[in-house]
Structures are given as C-alpha cells and as structure tokens.
Amino acid sequence: MITKLLLTTLLPLTGCATTQLSTDEPQTSTPPPAQIILDGDLSDWYGQTGLRADSDELFICFESFDESQAIQAADFTTRIRIDADANPTTGRRQMYNAGTQSMMLSQGVDLTILVSPPSKEFGELKGGAQLKSHTTDTTTKIGHSDAGFYFLPTHNAPRYEARIDRTMLTNLQHDGPISVVVEHLAIGGEVLKTQSFTTTLPRYAPSKPINEPIAPNPDSGVRVMSTNVLFSSPLKDPEPFVRVLDALNPDVILYQEWFKTTQEDVRDWIDENLGKDWSLIMMDDRSGVAIATKLKVVESITKPLVAHGSNRPSRVVAAVVETKDNDHLILVSLHLKCCGGAGSDEDAKRIAQAHQIHGLILELREKYPDTGVVIGGDFNLVGTRKPLEMMIANLGIDKQDLTPVPTTVLGTQSMLTWTNAGSSYTPGRLDWLLVDDHAWTPIRSWSLDTARLSDEALESSGLKREDSRATDHLPIVVDLIPVK
Numbered sequence: 001m002i003t004k005l006l007l008t009t010l011l012p013l014t015g016c017a018t019t020q021l022s023t024d025e026p027q028t029s030t031p032p033p034a035q036i037i038l039d040g041d042l043s044d045w046y047g048q049t050g051l052r053a054d055s056d057e058l059f060i061c062f063e064s065f066d067e068s069q070a071i072q073a074a075d076f077t078t079r080i081r082i083d084a085d086a087n088p089t090t091g092r093r094q095m096y097n098a099g100t101q102s103m104m105l106s107q108g109v110d111l112t113i114l115v116s117p118p119s120k121e122f123g124e125l126k127g128g129a130q131l132k133s134h135t136t137d138t139t140t141k142i143g144h145s146d147a148g149f150y151f152l153p154t155h156n157a158p159r160y161e162a163r164i165d166r167t168m169l170t171n172l173q174h175d176g177p178i179s180v181v182v183e184h185l186a187i188g189g190e191v192l193k194t195q196s197f198t199t200t201l202p203r204y205a206p207s208k209p210i211n212e213p214i215a216p217n218p219d220s221g222v223r224v225m226s227t228n229v230l231f232s233s234p235l236k237d238p239e240p241f242v243r244v245l246d247a248l249n250p251d252v253i254l255y256q257e258w259f260k261t262t263q264e265d266v267r268d269w270i271d272e273n274l275g276k277d278w279s280l281i282m283m284d285d286r287s288g289v290a291i292a293t294k295l296k297v298v299e300s301i302t303k304p305l306v307a308h309g310s311n312r313p314s315r316v317v318a319a320v321v322e323t324k325d326n327d328h329l330i331l332v333s334l335h336l337k338c339c340g341g342a343g344s345d346e347d348a349k350r351i352a353q354a355h356q357i358h359g360l361i362l363e364l365r366e367k368y369p370d371t372g373v374v375i376g377g378d379f380n381l382v383g384t385r386k387p388l389e390m391m392i393a394n395l396g397i398d399k400q401d402l403t404p405v406p407t408t409v410l411g412t413q414s415m416l417t418w419t420n421a422g423s424s425y426t427p428g429r430l431d432w433l434l435v436d437d438h439a440w441t442p443i444r445s446w447s448l449d450t451a452r453l454s455d456e457a458l459e460s461s462g463l464k465r466e467d468s469r470a471t472d473h474l475p476i477v478v479d480l481i482p483v484k
Contacts, residue, residue: 049197081107336350
C-alpha cells in the first residue's frame with residue numbers, strides 16, 4: 001500500500017507548540033524535525049497542534065471547534081491572528097483570552113485570517129476566507145494568494161493544517177519569535193475556543209524556482225492523468241492544454257467539465273490537437289465526463305445512472321482497456337456534485353452519487369475479477385469525506401480497498417489540485433486518483449503547476465508559465481506498472 005511520502009532529505013523545522021486551552025500562557029515543545037507535507041493527513045505533526053517553520057514557509061496545525069463541519073462552510077468563524085514578532089507593541093494591539101482562568105493577554109497582530117467570515121447581513125456567515133494585514137495605524141484587505149495561505153483538508157475534520165508563504169509577507173522574513181492565536185467564534189463574536197502557539201522562525205531564505213524535470217513514462221506501464229477543463233475551455237483556448245498534454249504525455253486522460261459540448265466536438269478537438277489514434281468514451285453533453293486513451297478499448301460504459309433523489313444522471317463514465325503488454329485496467333472518470341458543506345443537500349447528492357458509482361464498479365469487478373481499477377476525477381470534497389471513503393471501500397481485487405495516491409504539486413510538499421486567486425475560497429485538494437495497488441503499483445504521482453517551474457524547466461518541457469491557469473484545476477498524474 002502507498003504510505004505517507006517519505007523524504008530522503010529532511011529540512012530542519014522549529015518547535016511545535018502544544019494546544020493551550022486551560023493554561024495561562026502558551027508553551028512550546030519540540031518534536032523530532034520533519035518536513036511538513038501539506039496533505040490533510042497530519043501524521044507528521046506527531047499528534048500535536050502548533051507551529052512549524054522552515055526557511056520560507058510557516059505551518060499551523062489547529063483543532064476545529066466542531067469536526068462535523070468543514071471550516072470554509074461552517075456556522076462558526078475560525079480566526080487566525082498572527083503576531084509576526086511576538087511583540088504586542090507592534091501591529092494592531094488586540095486582546096485574547098488565554099484559558100479557563102480568563103486571563104487576558106495581548107498581541108500586536110500583523111495578519112488576521114477569517115475562515116467562514118461574517119457576512120454583511122448581521123447574524124450570517126459566508127463561506128471561504130478573508131485576510132487582513134495590519135500595521136499600528138492601518139488595516140488592509142488582501143487576498144489569500146497575497147499571503148500564500150491555504151489549508152487542508154477541504155472537508156470536515158477534527159484538525160487542519162495551514163500554510164503561509166514567508167516570501168510573500170515581509171514581516172515574516174526575520175529569524176525570531178512569532179505567536180499565533182486561533183479562535184473559533186460564534187455568530188455575533190462570542191469566543192467558543194482558543195488555541196495559542198509560539199515558536200521561533202529560522203533564518204529566512206527564499207525558495208528557488210522548481211527545476212525538477214517531468215519524469216518520462218514508465219517503460220512497461222501506464223500513465224493516467226485526470227483533468228478538469230473548466231467549462232470546455234480547450235475549445236476557446238487550446239494551446240495551453242495541448243502544451244500540458246504534450247509535456248505529460250499520458251496514455252489515458254480522465255476528463256471532467258466538457259460541459260455543453262457534444263461528443264462530436266470533443267472528438268474533433270482530440271483529432272486536431274492530439275491525433276486520430278486516440279479513442280474517446282463519453283456520455284451526453286450535459287455530464288462533461290469523458291475518457292480519452294491511446295490504449296485498446298475492450299469495453300466502454302456510458303449508460304446514464306440516476307442517483308436516488310436526483311433528476312439528473314451522475315457524472316461518470318467507465319472503460320476497460322488493454323495495454324500493449326496485454327494487461328487490463330478498469331478506468332473511471334467521475335465528477336461529483338459541487339459545493340455545499342457537510343450536511344447540505346449538495347453533500348447528500350455527492351454521497352448518493354458515490355454509492356451509485358460504487359455499485360457500477362462492483363458490477364464491472366464481477367465481470368473482470370482480476371483487473372485493477374483506477375478512479376480519477378473531481379470529488380468536490382468540501383463537505384464530508386464520506387464520498388471518498390465510499391469510492392475507496394472494497395473495489396480492489398478480492399474486495400480490498402483502493403489507495404489514494406499522493407499528488408503533491410511537482411517540486412513542492414503541498415497536495416493542491418484546485419486554485420483560483422480571485423475566489424474567496426482558498427486553494428484545496430478537490431481532485432483524487434484512487435488505485436488498486438494490489439494489481440497495479442503506483443511508482444510516482446504528482447500534480448503540475450507551471451507557475452512554480454523555473455524558466456529552464458518550462459523551456460525543456462515546452463510549457464509556458466501561465467499554462468496551468470487555463471483552468472482552475474491542476475492536472476493530476478499517476479504512473480502505474482502491473483503487479484506480476
């Protein structure tokens with residue numbers, strides 16, 4: 001099975017502070033050093049909450065007030081207050097409650113982050129996040145991209161891990177103390193829970209552009225790519241998509257969001273831009289899901305599946321393919337219902353769709369009992385994690401669970417797959433690849449963000465820096481070789 005990604009080179013990080021809910025002052029403790037992998041897994045935090053920092057990033061691990069809710073769509077606000085120099089006389093002075101003894105301490109707050117901030121309508125909250133930068137005299141709204149702020153997971157969880165880019169915030173470019181207070185607020189402002197952390201920032205050093213090349217395809221395997229193309233954007237602006245496909249060179253493409261586009265139009269686009277040796281498996285023009293492949297198609301499944309309580313078919317398409325070495329693979333491209341937090345109608349639809357798609361794959365599994373499965377697509381996990389858990393369970397050979405592969409952005413330690421600088425919602429992990437690793441071994445997996453690559457890496461791959469911004473989803477890729 002795939003385990004947490006291990007690094008051969010560990011970067012030194014500073015101490016992690018434990019959660020302070022019932023003591024007067026924040027305290028710090030130091031676990032073994034480790035590189036934080038921002039994936040929502042949290043095992044690299046050793047069961048603790050607190051702060052970690054390296055030469056150009058700050059990481060915060062904190063508890064949620066109510067783990068049944070996803071914090072970007074909650075009925076409470078998560079407020080993160082950062083005192084960049086742990087000095088209450090600089091920045092905007094604000095008080096906070098240090099614990100059960102109601103001792104009030106002060107911070108000189110330089111950055112405030114509100115997740116599910118108050119709405120303009122009194123008594124209501126809105127989704128997403130809001131950031132404000134402070135000096136002693138001024139407060140300025142900034143975007144999450146201006147601070148390099150994001151967190152995982154996107155779904156409900158008891159704890160979250162967040163990241164801030166020191167390169168984007170000059171007041172974090174010092175080596176010295178920092179304090180962070182995380183508060184959860186009820187509608188109206190009542191403080192429900194407080195966590196306070198301190199640590200010392202190490203010497204700042206900006207990261208260099210990523211010079212890591214795109215790995216070649218496996219000699220005796222298959223490269224599978226999943227990509228959401230944002231309302232059929234390749235029809236309007238094909239060049240970025242073609243450059244990315246040329247650079248990644250997949251054998252299989254699991255598509256989402258060929259919305260309101262006929263199979264004939266997608267077929268014509270593929271013929272013109274990829275070549276006529278590609279097969280296309282697609283449902284109707286409303287679902288937007290499709291599979292394109294250079295491999296031999298043994299069977300395709302495009303029948304409409306209407307989930308219970310829905311009046312529209314689930315967005316899913318499947319195929320069985322044969323490789324050049326006569327190995328077989330069941331492929332599934334899906335796009336679960338968008339939006340809505342935990343307990344919402346949208347989340348209920350995601351769960352119903354996942355249940356139905358699970359049944360479809362079980363039927364295929366009965367027909368092809370010894371064939372591995374790859375499921376990829378846009379899971380839209382912004383409510384509960386249940387749809388993902390359902391798609392993992394019992395779909396491998398001998399009813400073993402599938403494995404989510406780690407799709408870190410190439411050259412980084414963050415597993416982001418969706419990003420939109422203009423949205424109030426922070427970047428997150430909406431897209432997943434699930435693999436039956438008892439039949440096919442994942443040897444590498446990643447997502448691609450061309451904005452992070454060096455000029456040399458872009459040139460050698462035939463890419464341009466803005467290519468990944470042609471859609472709001474990053475392509476995710478896995479290389480597989482058959483288990484013999």
